[in-house]
Amino acid sequence: MSVPSRKILEVPVADGENERYSLRMGPQHPATHGVLRVDLDLDGETIMRCTPQVGYLHRGFEKLAENRTYAQALILTDRLDYIGAMANNVGYCVAVERLLGISVPMRAKYIRTIAAEMSRLSSHLLWLATHALDVGAMTVFLYCFREREILLDLFEELCGARLTYSYPRIGGVRQDVTSRFVDELGRFIDIFPSRIEEYETLIDTNRIWLKRTVGVGKLSGAEALALGITGACLRGSGVDYDLRKHQPYDAYDQVDFEVPLGSDGDVYARYRCRMEEMHQSIRIIRQCLDQLPPGPIIGPDAPDLIMANRAPARMAAGSNRYGGGLIQLIRDQDLFPSGDIYVATEVPKGELGFYFISEGSNRPYRMHIRSPSFMHISALAVVARGGLIADLIANIGSLDVVLGESDR
């Protein structure tokens, strides 16, 4: 290989006006949680301008869903927010049920609530793990994964998959819970609060952790709302918005839980909110396990997995006035109602909304996913401005973004 002659180094030197130093962080960077790219204009280490760039994981979900039946598109939602896939599944099913007017039996609702809350736990655990790793506490990462592994085993017991579940069905769930699952889950939620304490002893009273998080990435409630931030990040800023309370779905109106609120809107407040949410999730799971009603797990009007497009053509006795002898062919009947609907659920990241347009066929005419991570990443530009690079890392972690959901 020929070595070219020496070139002048391209490291810029302060030059009057032109003192900005631009840095492209990502898409391959350990702290960008996948494939986020952040373009930074720096003055020293202070961020003057921060431009997040996404799309490196754009897979064309919405287009793909238009080409699939509702039942088939369910598996796509697993791959949206792959950290809390069950919550996406549940959100999708809730939306489709509302769109198609399908009822869900009570037992299935409870099971879904349990599954969604487990998903919240596993998502928050992964968030804590990566957030702590980003700030530099590597042991928390492994401790969180230890508990997450138990959760994944539980998911496996429930539905056979570790990460991409596709467990809920439109109109119910795929299979019933086993007694072993109920026992194991009960045992897990008994020990889990002590594990949360363990993480908190590692970081919550740590002066370095406090210095890195308190007062960093502040967002007022009004700002956060205007930016479209939802979920724990919005609640960390003191806005009481939790769709489980605001527009209850599944069994959330049957259980008693609190919505933890922060006030400062900084990284630490968001951290505290999520830690509290884990306690609340345990509370919800415990109540659901206690109240789990007997009964069917899938509704009578739930569509088949192979969703028929139209009602099969059938013969019916004609009732014309010339007598009953004539047979009429009835066809071309839409099985599903047509219209549009927006249904949002509270997934671990925030408000996951599905906007569906149905044209009466078995495929959505249009499916739009309102993904919380997309909004959170767009807010990064505002949150990170004026901070240091280290604050940016803490902010990315604390906004809890997942690129699969953001890019779709």
Place this chain on the structure above:
Amino acid sequence: MESMAIADGLQARFPEEILQCFSFQGQVGVGIRPDRVVEILGWLRDDQAMRMDHLRSLCGVDNARRKNGGLGRFEVVYNLYSIALRHEIRIRAQLTEEDPSIDSVVSLWSGADWMERETYDLMGIRFNGHPNLRRVLLPDDWEGHPLRKEYPLRGRGEWVGITDLQAKLEELDAHGFKADDPGPEAGDAGDAATGKRKGDC
């Protein structure tokens, strides 16, 4: 407030802007003309009886193959929610095929920035007054708007970035950058398939 009442309120406030009300499964959508969208949404946000402070979603819809319900070729759908009053409404601004553009609502919700960019990117609807209307999900030099109905699922043609990359790879191959010649045994690693290595810059 009931969604229908909100729609009535809108009808009373902006009688000539409202085209039609749609009601489905308990949700109400209001079809509007696109010209005064910022004014309408601003009123919904600021009016004390409405207080729609949360823009839940903003997306574009291509009505090309829609049998019913579509008024113009394109729609921009705003889902609004009031956190304080817990009511919601959907605004459907109708756009024509010739001029798919509408005023940007970034001045009302700063978070609408990326939503509008996404709609522009995937649906090709332009937002007037948007501070930075560039593609967000797809590369800047991508051709076409995938969510339009005439766009095939597997895409039309190949993105220039990929063709560039492939050309580069072929060039590397042509220069004989054979990283190694795998020995007789090297190719066989159990039942895991192995690939030939090519390219080395």
Place this chain on the structure above:
Amino acid sequence: MGEVTVPSMVRLEEGVRWIPGANALLGPLNKLVNWGRAGSIWPVTFGLACCAIEMMDAGASTNDLDRFGILFRASPRQGDCLVVAGTVSKKMAPVLRRVYDQMPEPRYVLAMGSCACSGGVFDTYAVTQGVDQIMPVDVYVPGCPPRPEALMEGFIKLQEKILKEQFRWSQWR
């Protein structure tokens, strides 16, 4: 020296012999190099999508890739192996190839998951149908996503492959 056969040598395995009493092992340098490489695969930290979570899981306490000497490095310059964990979108493909180009030889590629192997369920306008279109792949690990155990199996297969290589080092040093 492969052809020389001295009867007093004890053949330990293919190509490696031990001279009893002389306290010495005879063998091609190849073996040592391959052993070193197989025992110390440092993958680049590069998670693309869902599979990255299982990759992290494989590196965490329960499965612990560190047992095999596998240590994730953030800089591609210090990586030996690129684990393509997830969907490679078209926007990502040039970046991925660039990361691959930045890695020093010998470098290995492990395609993890259906998406990296073949595009998986995402047969759309925005997704590369298999990472082998843009870079050579050594081991394919199917699954959506593969379990951490499957990833470990993939690494073991990669180790087996490395151990069978011939003079992969001569061209660069």
Place this chain on the structure above:
Amino acid sequence: MTVLTMLLHIVVLVVVVLLHVAYATYFERKIIGRMQVRMGPMRVGWHGLLQPIADGVKSFFKEDIIPERADQTLFRIAPVICLVAMMSSLAVLPFAEGWVLADIDIGLLFIFGMSALAAYGVVLAGWSSNSKYSFFGGMRSMAQVISYEIAMGLSLVGVMLMAGSLNLSEIVRAQGDSLFGMYLLPQCVGFFVFFIAMLAETNRVPFDLPEAETELVSGYSTEYSGMRYAMFFMAEYIGMLMMASIGTICFLGGWHGPFAVPFFPPFWFVLKVYLFMFAFIWIRATLPRYRYDQLMGLGWKLLIPLALANIVVTAGVKALIG
């Protein structure tokens, strides 16, 4: 003849230290693994004992990339500067009574000089790589070294005052009369400052900003591959060893112990150094990382004033008593 013995000593020392460095990485991985409910290396050799060797072999036979736009000369010599500076400061360390290569009277100063020189290697590496992450790593390292070198030097002034010498062997001998045979108690403030500055000097958690993995990818060594990277790696671990040795010599009484161990005089020294190394690893497994400005604040606003106060008190007490 003396030259030959000298050379022999040097070779023995270098080999021992290099092996030590190799196995320090192994112990780090094992100990951190245990702290994190994992096992650490298990497969390469019995319980992973050959892991460092495999890493070394692999690095040695790895392609050596020098980026086209890098400053070629500086890029090549930066890791060498680092390694040489660290290695040469080994010469003045007294491992036991008389076990020292160069028993010079300015031993402590020599070590300071060398560790500052090693920082040049880091800064040059960051500069010459022509990569932005490396540049940041180098800048951070420079700022960190400047502020913490002062704190560290000042923290050891108390020890120098008490021992009345800069010769490391003399310092150890002087500690013999002290409480427990070490300066830990009378110089506890100095030790506190030294310990923190030591972590910062060696770029260890919570001060690993120059190579903060989640911020700067790999910091100053981002562009280095193969053996050049391994050289930085070795320099870092020798640096840890150096700092642990200085801590042992200046505060923990060097080779003094409760009883003499026959045949292996440096036993207590080695044990104390390992104790320090364990503390390094333990802290790495426990603490998050400081932010850049907080790190500087800590150095200038807390450590340096504390060290100065310590000097004043030590000098005052010495003037009163002595």
